[in-house]
Amino acid sequence: MTSNKETVDEVLKRLKGLILDQSQRQVMLERHFYMYGHSTLNASPIDFTGERVRVNIVQSCADTLLNKITKNQPRATFLTDGGDWDKQQDAKKREKFVYGQFHRSGVYKKTPVAALQALCYGDGYVKVYAQGKEVKVSPRLTMSIIVDEKETLHGGDPRTFFEIGYSDKDTLCELYPKHADAIKKLQPATMPFYMSGAVQHNLVEMVEYWRLPVTDEVPGTHMIMAGNIELLREDRKSKRPPVRKLSFVKNLVGYYSKGVSEIITPYQIEANRTLKRISDALRLVASPKVLYEYQSKIVKAHFNNDVGAMIGYIGTPPQFIMPQAVGSELFSHLAWCIQAAYQDVGISQLSANSMKPSGLNSGKALREYNDIETERFAGFAKAWEAFHVEIAEDCLEVAKEISKKHGKYAILSPDPKGCELINFSEIDTDKDSYIIQVYPTSSLPKDPAGRLEYVTELIGGQLVTPEEGLSLLDFPDTEKITALKTSELDDIMATVDYMLKKDMYLPPEPFQNLEMGVQLMKKAYLKYKNQGCPDEKLDLLFRWINDALVMLTPPENPVMTGDELTPPAGMPEEEMMPEEEMPIDPMSEVPMEEVINQDDPAQMPLV
Numbered sequence: 001m002t003s004n005k006e007t008v009d010e011v012l013k014r015l016k017g018l019i020l021d022q023s024q025r026q027v028m029l030e031r032h033f034y035m036y037g038h039s040t041l042n043a044s045p046i047d048f049t050g051e052r053v054r055v056n057i058v059q060s061c062a063d064t065l066l067n068k069i070t071k072n073q074p075r076a077t078f079l080t081d082g083g084d085w086d087k088q089q090d091a092k093k094r095e096k097f098v099y100g101q102f103h104r105s106g107v108y109k110k111t112p113v114a115a116l117q118a119l120c121y122g123d124g125y126v127k128v129y130a131q132g133k134e135v136k137v138s139p140r141l142t143m144s145i146i147v148d149e150k151e152t153l154h155g156g157d158p159r160t161f162f163e164i165g166y167s168d169k170d171t172l173c174e175l176y177p178k179h180a181d182a183i184k185k186l187q188p189a190t191m192p193f194y195m196s197g198a199v200q201h202n203l204v205e206m207v208e209y210w211r212l213p214v215t216d217e218v219p220g221t222h223m224i225m226a227g228n229i230e231l232l233r234e235d236r237k238s239k240r241p242p243v244r245k246l247s248f249v250k251n252l253v254g255y256y257s258k259g260v261s262e263i264i265t266p267y268q269i270e271a272n273r274t275l276k277r278i279s280d281a282l283r284l285v286a287s288p289k290v291l292y293e294y295q296s297k298i299v300k301a302h303f304n305n306d307v308g309a310m311i312g313y314i315g316t317p318p319q320f321i322m323p324q325a326v327g328s329e330l331f332s333h334l335a336w337c338i339q340a341a342y343q344d345v346g347i348s349q350l351s352a353n354s355m356k357p358s359g360l361n362s363g364k365a366l367r368e369y370n371d372i373e374t375e376r377f378a379g380f381a382k383a384w385e386a387f388h389v390e391i392a393e394d395c396l397e398v399a400k401e402i403s404k405k406h407g408k409y410a411i412l413s414p415d416p417k418g419c420e421l422i423n424f425s426e427i428d429t430d431k432d433s434y435i436i437q438v439y440p441t442s443s444l445p446k447d448p449a450g451r452l453e454y455v456t457e458l459i460g461g462q463l464v465t466p467e468e469g470l471s472l473l474d475f476p477d478t479e480k481i482t483a484l485k486t487s488e489l490d491d492i493m494a495t496v497d498y499m500l501k502k503d504m505y506l507p508p509e510p511f512q513n514l515e516m517g518v519q520l521m522k523k524a525y526l527k528y529k530n531q532g533c534p535d536e537k538l539d540l541l542f543r544w545i546n547d548a549l550v551m552l553t554p555p556e557n558p559v560m561t562g563d564e565l566t567p568p569a570g571m572p573e574e575e576m577m578p579e580e581e582m583p584i585d586p587m588s589e590v591p592m593e594e595v596i597n598q599d600d601p602a603q604m605p606l607v
Contacts, residue, residue, distance in 0.1 A: 008230045011209050011223060015162050018146050025256065029121055029143050030193045032261035035268060036062060036120045054275045055334075057268050057341045062119040062260045064347050065377065070112040074385045075099060076392040088531055090427060097422045098392045100413030101399065105137040107391060111246075113139040115384065118246045122257035125243040126387075128394035133406050135398045137391065140243055143192065152255040159220075161210040161242050166195065167226070168202045176231045186227040210242045240394060246387045248380055260345055267341035274334045278326050286325030292318040346377060399424050465489075488513040489520075496524045499540040500533070508548040515552070521545045 019026070035058045076098050078091035102108065114124030117139070125140040144165060147158040166189055173180040189205035204226050213220035219235035222242075247257035292298050297314040311318065402424075403409040409424040459466055492513070495506050508514055525541045 006211070006221065006223075008223075008225055008228055012207065012225070012228065014148075014160075015146065015207060015209075018148060018162070022146065022149075026143070028262065031265075032058075032121055032259065033143075033194060035261050035265070054279070055271050055338065057271060057338055058120075058261050058264050061264060061342065061345045061347060062116065065119055065260065065345070065380070066112065066116050068347075069377065069381055069384050070115055072381070072384070073108045074388040075102075076389060093422055094396070094427050096413040096415075096420060097399075097411050097424065097427055098395060100411035100422065101135060101395045102392075103414055104411060105135060105395070107137050107388070110137055110139050111387065111391070114246050114387075117142045118248045118257070119260045122248055122259035122262065124246045126246075126391060127243045128391060128398055129242075130398050130402050133402055133409070135395055135402065135409075137395070141194075143194065145243060147255050149255045153253065157241060158255060159212040159214070161212075163208045163243070165206040165208070166191075166203045167206050169204060170202070172204070172206075172226055172231070179226075179229055179231055182229050183226060186229070208242075210236060212239055212241070213237060238397065240397060244387060244390045244394065246383060248383075263344055264341045267337045267344070271334060271337040271341070274330060274337065278330050278334065281325045281330075284325070285323055289321050289323065290318050291321060292316070396427075488516060492517045492520045495544070496521065496541070499544070500528070500537050503537065503540070505540050505543060508544055508551060510551065512548075514548045518545055518548050518552075521548070 035056075037056050037059045076095065078094050111126060114126050116124070118124035121142040123142055123145075125142065125145050127138050127140050129136055129138075140163065144163050146162040146164070148160040149158070151158045151160060169183050169186065172183045176183070183204070186204045189203050191203070207225045209221070209223040209225070211221040213236065216237070219237050220239075222232070222234050222236045223230065224232040248260065249258040249263070251258055290303065292313075293316045296316050296318070297312075298318060299312060302309065302311040399409050399411075410421055411424075412419050412421050495517075498504070499506055508517060521541050521544055525538060525545070528541075529538055
């Protein structure tokens with residue numbers, strides 16, 4: 001029996017069985033939800049013991065790791081099979097297409113949401129899907145994704161996916177008018193812990209179900225259900241999972257992963273208990289006390305906040321004391337819990353507090369320190385990059401589906417020199433012809449001081465020219481100045497791009513930096529020659545180099561002015577041609593009134 005024959009009751013029964021088997025996971029997710037400090041729609045953030053978290057180590061560690069990892073915005077680059085010029089140009093178009101799709105869908109704003117859920121719960125999810133004529137990228141709640149873990153015992157990917165959501169009846173009636181009457185009769189859903197404050201009378205539970213195909217001959221299934229109503233059923237031929245997963249620490253067995261909350265739970269519990277004990281002791285004991293004898297005639301009204309107040313007494317004077325409420329052991333134990341939690345996760349308290357170690361003042365030392373600390377999270381950093389590769393693959397596949405269905409799909413890709421409109425029909429969709437890799441948007445330091453020092457080191461080592469170093473700085477407040485400084489370099493590179501893309505020749509101009517241009521054109525010529533660039537394109541670069549060299553070469557017989565008419569060395573002045581034998585300009589002896597045509601107003605002299 002194929003998956004297409006599964007009934008709604010069978011699918012919902014399977015989902016209930018998975019929820020029952022994974023009930024302990026749901027309890028842990030709820031605990032981690034409150035430990036981070038999340039709040040429901042109508043409740044304040046509390047921890048799983050029912051009391052407010054006083055020292056939130058989980059949130060501190062998760063936010064620190066989130067900022068460390070997500071500051072790198074990976075950009076997909078496509079490597080072709082072989083050095084064929086056409087494939088390389090197609091790879092560039094594909095790269096620009098994906099980069100434009102990332103900006104259009106807001107990928108770099110939505111993947112950090114999935115990363116935060118991965119840090120809190122172990123796994124974060126992003127869903128790439130088609131909505132009309134658009135490619136949509138959306139983060140999904142970790143609690144809403146359920147898979148059959150028994151399908152992953154041997155390390156494979158699951159074939160069965162469920163996503164549980166909630167929608168109001170009016171919206172469903174508009175989307176599925178054929179089922180409007182049945183939708184209105186559905187009972188309100190029971191809200192989960194993270195939606196306890198939602199208005200329940202008009203919300204119903206939605207279930208989206210995917211069953212991935214095993215072979216190309218037998219398709220999978222995609223279903224959408226509201227309650228026990230089947231709203232949508234279609235075949236699914238794609239073998240890619242419906243959601244992409246980002247994991248923090250993978251468990252040895254199973255599909256789900258371990259997050260920061262699960263790692264720090266013992267330390268967070270002990271820190272909360274210790275701090276509660278300290279708080280109770282301070283509240284009950286650590287307040288000023290006044291000792292006096294009953295026989296002393298003391299007026300209690302004399303004890304007030306007046307400056308210089310006098311207290312009258314007869315007998316023993318009152319005694320003021322400040323008892324010590326908490327011993328140093330409790331504070332030491334609390335500090336140990338916090339420090340041990342940071343160490344177990346792998347970050348330092350200095351990083352969590354945005355502080356640098358004492359003695360590290362130079363940019364180079366800080367870069368080395370950050371590199372050493374980041375090695376602890378190399379696995380999560382690689383998972384973060386692979387996460388964007390998977391999203392890029394999904395964007396291409398969904399764009400292909402939209403292009404086939406609607407005939408056209410185009411993306412406006414941003415570029416430092418402007419924007420370029422790229423149609424999906426111009427892209428080779430053969431997956432076997434390329435490999436996707438990622439690289440960071442910038443490997444330079446993020447802070448201005450560190451970037452300036454690093455670029456200065458590159459210039460000092462003669463690895464880049466001063467003009468190239470200015471273009472690497474990319475400081476917004478100096479953009480106008482640096483744009484003028486690097487205009488000669490930018491102009492030559494724009495000339496190379498124009499000739500290769502348009503197949504049109506642009507001759508060198510006198511105002512261009514021809515010396516720099518010849519060197520850059522030579523490098524571009526050799527680079528694209530080794531990549532199999534067509535000869536007609538290479539001829540354009542070769543022609544530009546020759547024309548520039550001609551302009552740089554002074555003429556052999558330059559025209560001499562009167563001041564330069566000096567006899568050659570060793571020639572007597574008397575051997576020079578006599579003045580009367582010098583050639584005379586025939587126009588020099590013609591009167592002015594004969595030169596100017598009196599009948600031509602254009603030749604009349606100006607008064």
